Amino acid sequence: MKVRGQYVKESELFFVYEIHSLTNLSSQIPREIEFIDPKFTEQKTGKKGNSIERRRSDGPPEINDDEMPTTDADEYVLDVPEVELEFSEPAYTTRKSSDGRRRSGSSKGQSEEGLDDSTNSQTDVSTDEPTVRGEIPVGVPDGIDDQSDDSHLFTRKFEAFIAMSNLLEIKGCRIVAEEMIPLPALKGHSKHRLPDGNPRYLLYRVFRYKNQNYALVEVDTVDSEARLSTLLLKQPSEKYDWHSKLSNMGWSLVKTSLRWPTNKRLEKDFPAGFRRVPHQQNIQSRLGRKDTATLSHWMGRLYSVLADLHTTQLP
Structure with a gap:
């Protein structure tokens, strides 16, 4: 006290x-x-x-x-x-x-x-x-x-995403960091909260693939008619503050009613490259063991985008 x-x-x-x-x-x-x-x-x-x-x-x-x-x-x-x-x-x-x-x-x-x-x-x-x-x-x-640390209560919202990204290990990827960030409360905006009154979170997972770091970014939008795509970002430099950059992105998401930054903005912030990976129609936040085929297909789609981004030579 x-x-x-x-x-x-x-x-x-x-x-x-x-x-x-x-x-x-x-x-x-x-x-x-x-x-x-x-x-x-x-x-x-x-x-x-x-x-x-x-x-x-x-x-x-x-x-x-x-x-x-x-x-x-x-x-x-x-x-x-x-x-x-x-x-x-x-x-x-x-x-x-x-x-x-x-x-x-x-x-x-x-x-x-x-x-x-x-x-x-x-x-x-x-x-x-x-x-x-x-x-x-x-x-x-x-x-x-x-000030209670209750972020673990909302991890289940990302169960399918976490299970899918874990499967990237069979493709040579290694998860090196992850964090859940609550979207900030801004005056005049409401998208920082879910319809049930709970905070809306952004989850990012940083993984290493062929000596290069990438981040997968997911936002809890299961309550929306149009879900946000998964954002795949190539780390611009060897040492990078993902927390600060994606916290700032959270402000942008709330201000624009859950829309990713424009391509022009992403090109400025992530000059090494980025991709948007749309969700499958049958993807839900929670998938059981019987949905292994669905998760594997989702991972395969994302990996093909990752491989393309990795081999893309920037001008």
């Missing part, structure tokens, strides 16, 4: 004023947790789902906990100092609007909208639990910075 406060030596008590971080937290909870909230609707391509607006006020609202907040108004997000949390064994969480059971009284296609700013000049908010009898908006603190 990292806290700020006052220590009383005589009684050996510490009075905490502020909590800055809590790390290595243990919890006896299931490894997979599903949150169900009718206010959340997965966004479908080309369609608008139900949404509830959480407003950030232009100025700091007045906290008035003498009044009860209402459930009928927008939530106001309160800017507060962030507290870092780190769980020793983080859980894999998903969110959706329904558990699949039909409920009476629901209206299909109904959307929830926030109140119009022009008709609501209320600046007082309450941080209590909202009730139907409340009269002022609720203020929700947004001050949790989760």
Whole structure:
């Protein structure tokens, strides 16, 4: 724990004023947790789902906990100092609007909208639990910075890709490095997250083939109608910082709604060469042992592109 406060030596008590971080937290909870909230609707391509607006006020609202907040108004997000949390064994969480059971009284296609700013000049908010009898908006603190290392929970999204690239060893390739990088959160953009609310990752694997390093780059786009192709990049120099370069590429992916950089940009960043390798129609994130033939065919297609890139002489 990292806290700020006052220590009383005589009684050996510490009075905490502020909590800055809590790390290595243990919890006896299931490894997979599903949150169900009718206010959340997965966004479908080309369609608008139900949404509830959480407003950030232009100025700091007045906290008035003498009044009860209402459930009928927008939530106001309160800017507060962030507290870092780190769980020793983080859980894999998903969110959706329904558990699949039909409920009476629901209206299909109904959307929830926030109140119009022009008709609501209320600046007082309450941080209590909202009730139907409340009269002022609720203020929700947004001050949790989760630092838990949960990247291993999302490796299964790339099981097929990892299994396929492992097969490159029979062609003389040797995996020398790999890393999963979460796409960054950018204001005004949403593609850094999957429809279930989890972060979207980029995975790259660096391998050596005939004394030359290459990188295979894959992005989790199984939720999209059009999946990104696999990017094959030839390492420009003997010593190369793949993490920095591909982290910057992550920013570009979010800004362009999951599109690889243009050929002109790739030619500038990877002058040694690059290729885009489209996915097969039957490739899914998870493939079992019985899909060995599919994985082998996928690997063969990629290897033929690699061999061509390796023998290509640049002007």
